[in-house]
Amino acid sequence: MIALLGRLRNQFRDSPTYGRDRASLFSGGNFGIIGLLLNAMVLLPMMLLMLEMNDREIRMFLGALEFGQLLSLILAGGTAGLITLLVPLRMTTLFMGPRTGRYFDQIVLSGISPFRFLIGKVTSQNLFLGICLFMMIPYVVLSLTVGGIDLLTFLACIILLWVYSIMLSLATLWTCLYMNEVLAAMFVIAGAAILGGFGAVPFGFNPIAVTPFPALVQSLYTSLPPNFFGITQPKGFWVHFVSCLTGMSLISLLALLALWVGPLYGIIKENSTFGEVVRPGDSRRKRLFRLRPHIQRPSEIAFFYQNRSDRLGRIEGLWRWGGSLTGLTALLCFAYACMSAIFLIPLGMAGGRGAIDWIGGFHIMNFVIYSVSLILAGFIFCHPLNTTFLQLPVFGRVRASTAFLDTFCFILFAAISTGLLELVPRAFDLMFAIPTGISVMYPGGAERSSMSSVGFYPVEFMARLTPIILISALTIYALLRALCLQVWVKSMATVGVIGLYGMGLCAGPVIIMEAILEFQHLQFFRDMRPMMRDIATASPVMCGAVMFGEDHRIPPETPFGSFYIVHTFVILLALVSIYLSSRKVRKLYLADPPEVKS
């Protein structure tokens, strides 16, 4: 363990990228740009506030704050904003990052391990942050003198900013493994901005603590007068500090792990050439704004994974799929635990009486968790065409293809989650509900009428809804797998499936039903009227709506035969497509260079 830590420290200390980044960062021009952007970030909010000075609320708001406090807030916020913007751009070398350009193959040729290369990039963010902080010294001095913030809090904020910049850079590199640089930068910046925005929402305690914003704005909300526009008084700064630190560290660790493990396609030798030509016809396809769909690599960073050490590769299948399966199952259990914990609150009230109104919610949550987990599993256990037929060592002599492992794990997970779906309400009933004299299972009878708004009868209800969700998930998975054999970017296949399934099978039947009802004066639609029920219930959304009594145009007892027919048909179609394209893909990807006798 200590040796491992020592090795890790060495990776940080003696990294080539670090020195390279340092050289590119320390130039007059870059200092100027950073200074300019930093000033803009700090001065812009000030100017906006000043322009709106006449607004009553803003005046009240400003009146409640000391100048020093406002300044320190704007400083911290401005720096965090700048980091959010520039760190991903620098990491993806889109802006102010060292471009590798034509000597890139030289770097990879050196045999440097991906982890060592990437760690250097991350370390160099410290320099960048250092420059930002250095440039802020005048403001900081001013803020400390005017007295808006005490030194300890100030240091804590700097620590948060530091962890934030590390997290952002790791997350960007992680994203880069699966997307092209431009998309990755946009994705991370947008994600951080959204999460940061949520983080600044004045809850008493903000659970979205994956950015430093909850802690940074805490002092602002604390110093507001009580009941100021109904803002809840927040918990203390250190609570936020710890939660933000934990949240960001967790994400960083996850990203670090992902970077260490690397993407699956990174270990395919035949994809690992730099020549623009990997497949016949490649050289005719042009490189489009850094998008290189023809070389089967999302970003330059991915090339380094051909230098990954062989040690990870020996039980590649086991830890990759085993890890995903375990992680997913753990996540599922965690979700169920949270759900049960939430439901325990009303159960505790008034000897269980208060829980009655919550039972519908309990079951809906149960189904939501089930559906989300299945879709998540479908997305995780799916690989694009360049890896589909890769044979991987699983354990010892056992080898299996990606396609097999994916299918196996998805089905296994579907079984686990279906089991939990049935099990959790029953276990909850036995352990918590029945002792308080209530049941979430509704064997029928008197209570049913009190649930008029939801109108369900859990046992039969579950027996009807579960297959609908399961079949939908299977269809989505089959479509995803079929599309993944056409493209080599999973996100593209995902978008395709959202289009195909979402538009075609979820929304399509509903739209047709609306059209039938709307255009009754047209002969064509009048003729379709008798089939309306069957058409509409081909959509899983409609089936759900009917069962939950949300759509009264279709009676709840309607059989969902058309749903099963249409979905079976789509699954069969997907299977045929998989069969046909897999023959082509196999030929393309399993063609080893002919063995040569020597």
Next chain:
Amino acid sequence: MTTPAVEFFNVTKTFDDLVAVNDVSLSLPRGKTLGLIGPNGAGKTTLLRILVTLARPDCGDVRINGHSAIRDPLMVRQMLGFMPAEFGSPRNLNIGEYLDYFGCLHGVSSKERPKRIREVCELTDLTGREQVMVKGLSTGNRQRLLLAKTLLHDPDLLVLDEPASGLDPRARTELREIVRTLASMGKTIIISSHILPDIEDFSDRISIMEAGRLVIDGGLNELRETHASTTRVVRIRVPEADWDRAKKLLGEPAEIESVRERDHFIELSTNAENVNFTLGILLEHDIRVLQFAEDEPSLEEIFMRTTAGKVT
């Protein structure tokens, strides 16, 4: 028997319809220098990129010290140093930092690096220039730097793609010296070039490529002998006054293959048995022969003769 340093087995690489490397098989023993020549677009760079694991052949295999570059690229990468034809450089680095950067990439430990950098600088005549920025370097110094970088991790096999392109005569001579020094250090070297006298100077083996095919492969002396057995190059100097007459006379007989002027000499190629016949013609017509020399064919002649000027 020791495994050869480099072996190509039936390597073929196509770019869409273009066959850049066509069924090339080749082997080079350890410690030898191979000169790879061929017209533009012959596929030299492509062949070298396949060797250094930067491109994947459509079929065939490449082995370096017995390790396949296709199946075990990581291992192969540690064993070779590749000097590409074009110089892509990081910005904002000086020579010292550049070498330090690549040394670090190659995993030379921070303790050893200064020493290694000093050594390669000395070898490539860059000592004292560590502070010069990489960006503004002259072609000669750039090639030196690239070579220095290639030597940093002390690879056994050096693959140099057109190291002498764009160099002035003095720089070329210096480069030749460096290559000779490296060869004497026991390194296996593969060098592609258009400058035939250079190649002739330091290569143990010559391979000539054309349109993706290996047309000639063998030791330099062997090549000379095979080609010398049939053909002789004869250089003749005559007085200015007789120059035109002599040229006309020599152009007539069918036995003489070609007549050229070069550096105040009349140069002609002919069969070995016709050498005396040539001298006879001149003497017959009372032309004073100031100098008469019979050469072995130069690499250039072999090259011109074996390649047909087919360009892909």
